[in-house]
Amino acid sequence: MSSPATPEAWALPAGAESDPAFARLHAYWLAKTRGDRLPARADIDPLEIPRELLPDIALLEIERQADGRRRYRLRLFGSGLEAMTGGSNETGRYYDEVTHQPGLYEKLDAMLTAMAEERRPIYFAAPSGSTDRGFLWFGRLALPLASDGRTVDMILALVRPLPGSPAGQPATLPG
Numbered sequence: 001m002s003s004p005a006t007p008e009a010w011a012l013p014a015g016a017e018s019d020p021a022f023a024r025l026h027a028y029w030l031a032k033t034r035g036d037r038l039p040a041r042a043d044i045d046p047l048e049i050p051r052e053l054l055p056d057i058a059l060l061e062i063e064r065q066a067d068g069r070r071r072y073r074l075r076l077f078g079s080g081l082e083a084m085t086g087g088s089n090e091t092g093r094y095y096d097e098v099t100h101q102p103g104l105y106e107k108l109d110a111m112l113t114a115m116a117e118e119r120r121p122i123y124f125a126a127p128s129g130s131t132d133r134g135f136l137w138f139g140r141l142a143l144p145l146a147s148d149g150r151t152v153d154m155i156l157a158l159v160r161p162l163p164g165s166p167a168g169q170p171a172t173l174p175g
Contacts, residue, residue, distance in 0.1 A: 007036065013123035015139070018162070022141045024050050025057075025158045026121065029143040037149030038119060044145065044156060053158060055080025060095065060155040062116060070113055071096065072155070081159055112142065116152040119144055125162055137162040 010030060016022035028049055032039035046054060059076035072095040081090075090098045095112075099105040104126060115122045121143045138159050145154040 007033065009118070009120045011121075013121050013141070015125065016121075016123040016141050018139055019160050021050075021053055021056070021160055022123065022139065022158060025053055025141060025156075026143065029121070029156060034149065038144050038146040038152065040147045040149065041145050041154045042147075054078060056159050057081075058155075058157040058159060060112075060157060062112075062153050062155065070109070070116065072109075072112060074098070075154070112155065115142055115144060115155070119146070119150070119152055 010033065012023055012026045016026065029039060029044075032043045041059070049057065055078045057076065057078045058074060058081060060072045061075045063071045063073055065071055074090045074093055074095065077090040095108065096105050099108060108126070111122060111124060121141065123139065123141050125137060125139050139162050140160075141158045143156040144152040145156055146152050147154075
């Protein structure tokens with residue numbers, strides 16, 4: 001069962017103020033919430049999202065495994081993300097299949113699991129998950145979606161390059 005989240009918990013996460021694009025997508029998502037209910041994927045209309053953000057949008061579906069863990073399938077991988085990852089379109093693949101930096105996926109999995117259980121937006125900065133692009137750093141805003149308004153089953157994400165982030169800097173993952 002998802003823990004109860006309140007609209008106060010849905011504020012723009014710390015760090016996301018680094019790029020106004022994160023605040024724009026967050027404001028759009030927040031406008032789609034209904035009281036203490038999260039928006040569903042059906043509430044998200046690409047025609048309403050600011051056009052300049054669309055290339056950097058990802059949509060992840062949460063699949064619950066028999067052992068209780070979650071797996072994240074990329075249902076949408078924007079054209080800007082494709083360009084940032086060296087031209088590979090990751091649509092349809094699992095996040096654990098495309099994250100090759102040692103130890104990074106385990107941290108991302110723990111953070112996304114906490115986001116789903118706590119039903120709140122998160123922001124983090126981390127290197128690219130591609131082995132040949134680990135020198136590139138990205139800010140990631142993850143916004144929970146729930147078909148029933150409560151149980152998070154999808155994630156709306158905005159991924160933006162962070163200029164000037166040095167390679168080798170530790171990821172700023174929550175917790």
